[in-house]
Amino acid sequence: QPVLTQPPSSSASPGESARLTCTLPSDINVGSYNIYWYQQKPGSPPRYLLYYYSDSDKGQGSGVPSRFSGSKDASANTGILLISGLQSEDEADYYCMIWPSNAPLFGGGTKLTVL
C-alpha cells in the first residue's frame, strides 16, 4: 500500500488547469521534504517533471514546460502538481515521491484524462 495518497483519477478539458494532489501521512510533515513528480505514459518509463520544496527551492526537469509547476498546502499536508493549459499529450499517470531518509516513498499514482 503506497504511503503517499493520490486520487486514482482526475480529468480536465484541454486548455484548462489540472491540480493533482499528494497527501502525506500525518506523521510526515510536507514542509520538511522535497516533493518530486513524475509523468508516465503507457509503455514508457516514468519521466521526471520537477521537485518542489518552496518557492525559493524548486527545480524543473530537463525540457519540462513551465506550465508544470509544484506547490504545497501545509494545512492539508499535501503536495500539489499544477498543470496549466492542458494539452492532449498530458494524458498520463502522475506519481509523487518524497525521499525522507535513504529510501523513497511513492504515491499510488493519478491517472489524468484530458477530455
Add this chain to the structure above:
Amino acid sequence: QVQLVQSGAEVKKPGASVKVSCKVSGYTLTELSMHWVRQAPGKGLEWMGGFDPEDGETIYAQKFQGRVTMTEDTSTDTAYMELSSLRSEDTAVYYCATPHLTSWGQGTLVTVSS
C-alpha cells in the same frame, strides 16, 4: 545528458534468478548512485534499493533483503540488479534510475512463469 540502456526482456521459471543490466553513458557510473525501481503490470512504482553515497553502501528495501543484489562494474559503467528465488509476483518491469530518479532506463520486463 545521462542515458541508461537496460538489457532485454527475460522469461524465468519460479525459483530461478534474473540479472538485469543498466549501461550508463554521458556520465561515469562513479558519478552516479544507481537505484532500481520495479512496476508490476497495472500497478505503481516500487523502490527496490540503491546506492547511498552518504553511507557508501547499497541500501535494499526491506521487502527484497536477502533476495536482491545490486552491483556495479565501473570498468564498463554498467550496473546490475540480480533477483533470486523468483515467484510469479515478481513479474514486472524493472527500471534503473539515477539519484532522485531524475533519469530512467527504458525498463526490462521480467516474466516469471512455469
